[in-house]
Amino acid sequence: MSTDNASSPSPAPQPLRRRQWLQWAGVATLGAALPGCAPLGPRQPHTPSPRQLRLLGESRIPYRHPFQDTTVGGLSGLDYHPGTGQWIAISDDRSDRQAARFYTLNLDVSAQGLGDPQLLRSTPLLAANGLPYPGRQHSAAPGQPQPDIPDPEAIRYRAGTGTLLWTSEGDVRLGLSPALREISLDGRHLRDFTLPDMLRVGSDPARGPRKNQCFEGLALTPNESHAWVAMEGPLLQDGPEPRVGQVGGPVRLTRFDLRSGRADRQIAYVPDALPHQPIPPGAPADNGLSEILMLNAHEMLVLERAYMSGVGLSLALYRIDTRQASDTLNQATLQAGRFEPARKTLVADFSQLGISRLDNTEGMCWGPTLPNGHRTLVFVSDDNFNPLQITQFLAFEYLDPSLT
Numbered sequence: 001m002s003t004d005n006a007s008s009p010s011p012a013p014q015p016l017r018r019r020q021w022l023q024w025a026g027v028a029t030l031g032a033a034l035p036g037c038a039p040l041g042p043r044q045p046h047t048p049s050p051r052q053l054r055l056l057g058e059s060r061i062p063y064r065h066p067f068q069d070t071t072v073g074g075l076s077g078l079d080y081h082p083g084t085g086q087w088i089a090i091s092d093d094r095s096d097r098q099a100a101r102f103y104t105l106n107l108d109v110s111a112q113g114l115g116d117p118q119l120l121r122s123t124p125l126l127a128a129n130g131l132p133y134p135g136r137q138h139s140a141a142p143g144q145p146q147p148d149i150p151d152p153e154a155i156r157y158r159a160g161t162g163t164l165l166w167t168s169e170g171d172v173r174l175g176l177s178p179a180l181r182e183i184s185l186d187g188r189h190l191r192d193f194t195l196p197d198m199l200r201v202g203s204d205p206a207r208g209p210r211k212n213q214c215f216e217g218l219a220l221t222p223n224e225s226h227a228w229v230a231m232e233g234p235l236l237q238d239g240p241e242p243r244v245g246q247v248g249g250p251v252r253l254t255r256f257d258l259r260s261g262r263a264d265r266q267i268a269y270v271p272d273a274l275p276h277q278p279i280p281p282g283a284p285a286d287n288g289l290s291e292i293l294m295l296n297a298h299e300m301l302v303l304e305r306a307y308m309s310g311v312g313l314s315l316a317l318y319r320i321d322t323r324q325a326s327d328t329l330n331q332a333t334l335q336a337g338r339f340e341p342a343r344k345t346l347v348a349d350f351s352q353l354g355i356s357r358l359d360n361t362e363g364m365c366w367g368p369t370l371p372n373g374h375r376t377l378v379f380v381s382d383d384n385f386n387p388l389q390i391t392q393f394l395a396f397e398y399l400d401p402s403l404t
Contacts, residue, residue, distance in 0.1 A: 057114030078363030095135035279310025
């Protein structure tokens with residue numbers, strides 16, 4: 001999820017959400033509770049699980065780092081190209097600063113630690129007309145047809161086709177639906193996938209996606225036949241947002257058949273209640289899905305990210321089996337008792353991993369395999385182009401309990 005800030009165009013007033021964290025609170029209010037503070041205590045009580053992540057290292061890209069006539073920041077999705085050993089990171093700059101884009105970089109991940117990121121090139125995302133996407137400064141007046149303004153959030157490399165999948169969160173305020181798209185490695189648009197109707201932005205203000213809670217996570221199955229896309233929060237008709245001590249409505253994860261370009265299955269997932277009360281009570285706070293990643297053909301890692309004003313961030317990683325949840329693709333509204341949500345098992349509470357600082361972590365991918373045969377798991381945080389946040393890479397050794 002990206003953030004509006006002082007350097008962006010000034011849209012009409014909107015309800016406060018994570019995009020307005022820092023603007024709403026201000027430096028003095030946030031104080032030590034900024035995403036850059038030491039990790040919070042345990043997220044909430046969970047069934048104990050074996051330690052599954054071992055920290056290998058942390059590294060960063062400096063704030064507003066200039067590269068190839070772009071400002072590096074807003075990194076919201078990350079993937080690894082095993083053929084080249086390079087990494088791909090997508091920025092959620094909505095063509096406000098420079099054209100919407102992704103970066104290719106080197107990042108040395110080994111049992112000995114994590115090296116500094118080395119940027120190699122910046123590649124613009126191109127619209128169907130072959131041109132870079134327009135920014136919000138080109139949005140039309142209310143009621144008029146809107147240009148296709150993107151909000152890039154996630155990216156995956158398809159080795160079998162040598163292409164990339166990426167998601168746009170859309171813009172509810174502008175009437176722009178989220179999108180799943182495929183592009184070439186040089187950024188050329190290849191196709192859009194067909195969305196189920198319930199995921200589209202429509203004219204009914206009581207139905208459809210919530211603002212800034214659309215396509216946030218993207219996972220590719222190992223055989224590359226399907227891609228899963230995760231909403232960040234519940235649809236309006238599916239229930240409320242989570243509160244302290246109370247979970248919210250279920251979040252939809254939709255599977256797309258990559259051959260047909262259409263959705264063929266969907267499951268529901270219930271994020272945790274807010275782990276801490278915001279300060280002051282009633283200030284902006286939320287918890288939702290920020291990324292997903294396939295463990296194997298059916299099991300998936302789900303990253304939950306909570307933010308509480310005046311308190312800070314909390315991150316938790318869960319494991320689910322997609323086969324153990326019912327198919328909700330034909331349910332326009334999710335009603336209790338009419339579906340079975342995914343059952344989740346805690347993999348890691350990030351406050352317990354020895355990380356120096358938690359930030360707005362949005363990207364997650366598998367990295368190179370270690371000499372001992374274990375996989376590496378790498379994360380990146382979105383700094384929201386804000387000087388009080390960081391672009392942080394975290395690398396872990398994944399200790400799969402099913403193999404012990």
